């Protein structure tokens with residue numbers, strides 16, 4: 001790798017055809033690694049950057065890898081399940097997407113996965129605990145291990161994905177461990193960029209599609225819990241843009257532009273899918289927790305007791321940092337039909353969309369937005 005980079009660098013500086021190569025094609029990372037771009041634009045491009053995306057096989061990871069590859073980045077995609085890694089094959093030319101098997105507990109494998117990269121993304125996370133991995137194993141110990149090895153291998157940049165509601169004082173174990181993970185990452189990699197996205201929606205989400213199938217679980221807390229949904233493509237774009245923004249370190253919040261109640265989302269899904277509103281009862285928290293606990297004995301992922309707790313926690317009211325990453329986040333209504341049309345009946349498939357009226361939710365960020373618009 002180093003030899004090929006040196007050759008590329010030499011040819012870059014001595015090229016007689018300025019249309020082919022120029023000095024702006026050469027950049028160096030903070031650790032003085034030369035990055036030389038060449039080739040045509042698009043999937044066959046070579047930007048010279050190498051990125052490792054841990055957690056690439058998940059919902060957000062696939063969009064991120066596709067965007068990075070499209071920019072000509074060589075992407076290392078660590079995977080656990082061969083089937084999950086197959087979909088990366090068409091995302092880049094031969095050799096551009098490098099698949100590597102890994103285990104979050106195996107330091108040697110982690111080092112091999114990130115050794116040649118100039119940026120490491122850690123998207124690893126899990127909504128529920130399994131018999132093999134607790135929240136802490138994944139969000140705290142795993143995150144710290146990746147950051148520590150990245151620092152030891154001289155990787156210049158790490159982008160760690162946390163959650164908008166990460167807090168050490170949260171009643172949810174998931175949010176607590178996300179916050180502890182952030183602290184550990186910052187300790188071993190002080191220049192890490194921590195990203196805190198809000199709940200994401202898209203084709204494979206656990207938000208709109210889940211509301212369409214299981215509305216009863218979104219009626220908890222009388223559907224009064226507030227949420228700041230964000231489009232997964234916007235978050236993937238923000239993460240991609242970070243490649244060209246090396247000066248950004250610290251913690252960035254990427255929540256959706258609006259604060260909405262679960263009730264609004266239930267109404268939205270019902271009006272977009274043209275299905276009648278759910279007549280399921282509002283379950284008391286204790287009953288919901290008992291049901292969630294009992295459902296853990298099945299072998300497929302079911303709503304966990306911690307997720308029940310999270311359904312009662314409003315999304316953090318912090319200001320978002322979209323400007324810093326040069327992305328304008330979109331409203332959920334812009335994309336709802338794309339992801340929900342499949343729940344319409346054949347008769348209603350092409351009917352126009354009518355959205356329910358929004359009930360305003362007053363929050364710090366909406367005040368700030370109001371101030372900005374009326375200044």
Ligand SMILES: NC(=O)c1ccc[n+]([C@@H]2O[C@H](COP(=O)([O-])OP(=O)(O)OC[C@H]3O[C@@H](n4cnc5c(N)ncnc54)[C@H](OP(=O)(O)O)[C@@H]3O)[C@@H](O)[C@H]2O)c1
Pocket residue numbers: 054055056057058059060061079080081084103104122123124125126127133138161162163164196197198199200201
């Ligand atoms: N989805 C949201 O609404 C949302 C909102 C805010 C923050 N986040 C955070 O953003 C990140 C990405 O979210 P997502 O929705 O894309 O998550 P996801 O679909 O659940 O994907 C999680 C990824 O983490 C990997 N992973 C989980 N446990 C692992 C383990 N023990 N060892 C190795 N790999 C493991 C999974 O690999 P396998 O495919 O091999 O299981 C998968 O690639 C997560 O950290 C999540 O907490 C998500």
